[in-house]
Amino acid sequence: MCSYRGRVGRRRFFRYNVDPMTDETCAVCGEAKFSFAMKTCPMCKKRYCERCEFRMGGNVFCSRSCGEMFFFSGEDGDGDE
Numbered sequence: 001m002c003s004y005r006g007r008v009g010r011r012r013f014f015r016y017n018v019d020p021m022t023d024e025t026c027a028v029c030g031e032a033k034f035s036f037a038m039k040t041c042p043m044c045k046k047r048y049c050e051r052c053e054f055r056m057g058g059n060v061f062c063s064r065s066c067g068e069m070f071f072f073s074g075e076d077g078d079g080d081e
Contacts, residue, residue, distance in 0.1 A: 028052035028062055043070050 024035045027046040038047045041062035048062040056067035 026052055041066050 026049040028048045043066040061067040
């Protein structure tokens with residue numbers, strides 16, 4: 001007699017805390033989204049979804065503060081003029 005009581009040939013399925021199809025969460029709203037649907041903010045590099053995007057001056061940002069920082073961040077150069 002064999003003393004092994006396990007079932008041979010059965011696959012184990014693991015449960016995930018998040019849905020395996022949605023692998024990223026939006027930094028603004030916190031919803032789980034597909035990685036190909038996420039965008040990256042050019043200022044702070046946060047990943048955000050299409051629903052949370054903020055458009056300003058033809059560019060897309062994660063928030064109004066990042067958009068204003070991009071366009072109105074201050075003067076560049078020496079300031080001699």
